[in-house]
Amino acid sequence: MQKTLEYIESHQDQHIRDLSEFLAIPSVSTDAEYKADVERCAAWLSEHLAQCGLENVQQIPSGGHPAVYADWLHAGSNAPTVLFYGHYDVQPVDPLDLWTSPPFEPIVKDGKIYARGAVDDKGQVMLQIKALEACLRSDGRLPVNVKLLIEGEEEIGSEHLEDILREHRERLACDVILISDTAMFGPAMPSLVYGLRGLTYMEITVHGPNRDLHSGSFGGAVDNPANALCAMIAQLKDAFGRIQIPGFYDSVRSVSETERRELQRLPWDEQGYADSLGLAHTNGEFGYSTLERLWARPTLDVNGIWGGFTGEGAKTVLPAKASAKISMRLVPDQDCHDIAEKFEQYIRTIAPPTVRVEVQSLHGGNPALTEIDSVGMRAAMRALELAYGRKPFLQREGGSIPIVLVLQEILAADTVLMGFGLNTENTHSPNEHFSLANYKSGSIATAHFYHELLNLSAGSA
Secondary structure (H helix, E strand, C coil): CHHHHHHHHHCHHHHHHHHHHHHCCCCECCCHHHHHHHHHHHHHHHHHHHHCCCEEEEEECCCCCCEEEEEECCCCCCCCEEEEEEECCECCCCCHHHCCCCCCCCEEECCEEECCCCCCCHHHHHHHHHHHHHHHHHHCCCCCEEEEEEECCHHHCCCCHHHHHHHCCCCCCCCEEEECCCEECECCECEEEEEECEEEEEEEEEECCCCCEEHHHHECCECCHHHHHHHHHHCCECCCCCECCCCCCCCCCCCCHHHHHHHHHCCCCHHHHHHHCCCCCCCCCCCCCHHHHHHCCCCCEEEEEEECCCCCCCCCEECCEEEEEEEEEECCCCCHHHHHHHHHHHHHHHCCCCCEEEEEEEEEECCEECCCCCHHHHHHHHHHHHHHCCCCEEEEECCCCCHHHHHHHHHCCEEEECCCEECCCCCCCCCCEEEHHHHHHHHHHHHHHHHHHHHHHHHHC
């Protein structure tokens, strides 16, 4: 293990250069104009995995962007097998004018690397690869069997990944699924995430007259779709932050007293959190702490709303239609499809008869919980403590990785969510960045993880 640690330390400059090259490829999966770049990124990743010593590297085609597979399976049948899952696709960069440097021209500044995908998820994928490279180059082998599956459609809902998992179930069989696509609780606060919220993402379009109308000639005679949409949105939550969709909370699992005590153990600074966002106070569902609202309670939020004239100056118009995108974060044991149906039923109930409403489900994924006392989680706890010199925190996370539950169900393996990002690193926002200290520490922790997993598995055999 010492030789592996020395390799990671001595090769950091090269590891940062490799990450920069990876980040420079604009693999935006949501935009068809970047299709060739996504394919180029998959090709670059495949070549790099082979250069690092991984075997059986190939691109797995899908109905959309390909997934990249690689493995190293020489640890023996008695050693556990780990499947690392990550993604090489990234979010769009809009609004571009808020970036202080070009999003696909990575720069290092103040110990951080800035680029789209730096923390979500290229930086975290690359630190995993570098841990494997370090083990292979320093020891000539890995402690355990390892498989990698790195997809190109996570940012668009992993549309084809379930088909890939089912088709290649035997090939992807493993004992532990390792994912680095989550955040630590704070700087120098290593964390293991044991729960993720799910997601239901909807779009509403309210149609009114057959064309835009002059507000002077028609205002007061017809229903304005923008007004109707706003009135409908206002009925989705009450003054206490409770979502008003009938049956929305029916399956919500309550926060246990044990979990509440764990939350209280975390060094949470309520006012500092608000200050960091430029807010006087936090806000949310009445009766719950901010961390409970973020991690263990469902939400409903308007993500975008548009309609009518939005240009410079004035134009007195009644729009023919108005639209909104609305997301709902879900918690165990809610089901994304059930919530989508309940949402649509409620919207149609509260829509006035003077307009026509379209409701479309755009995206969904179910929440996931992992077993805290599994062998994989215990190995990760040890690995993080060795890498960071302190006992890691256990936490949930408010975001979603919809494929986690699918991975667990299809491959019947425990999941370890061992991420090294920070929630302050502008994921999905302009000026996304990643701490280079965590980039290195993440590789060190991952290398420890494989050794600790072998030791714990041998001890439980």
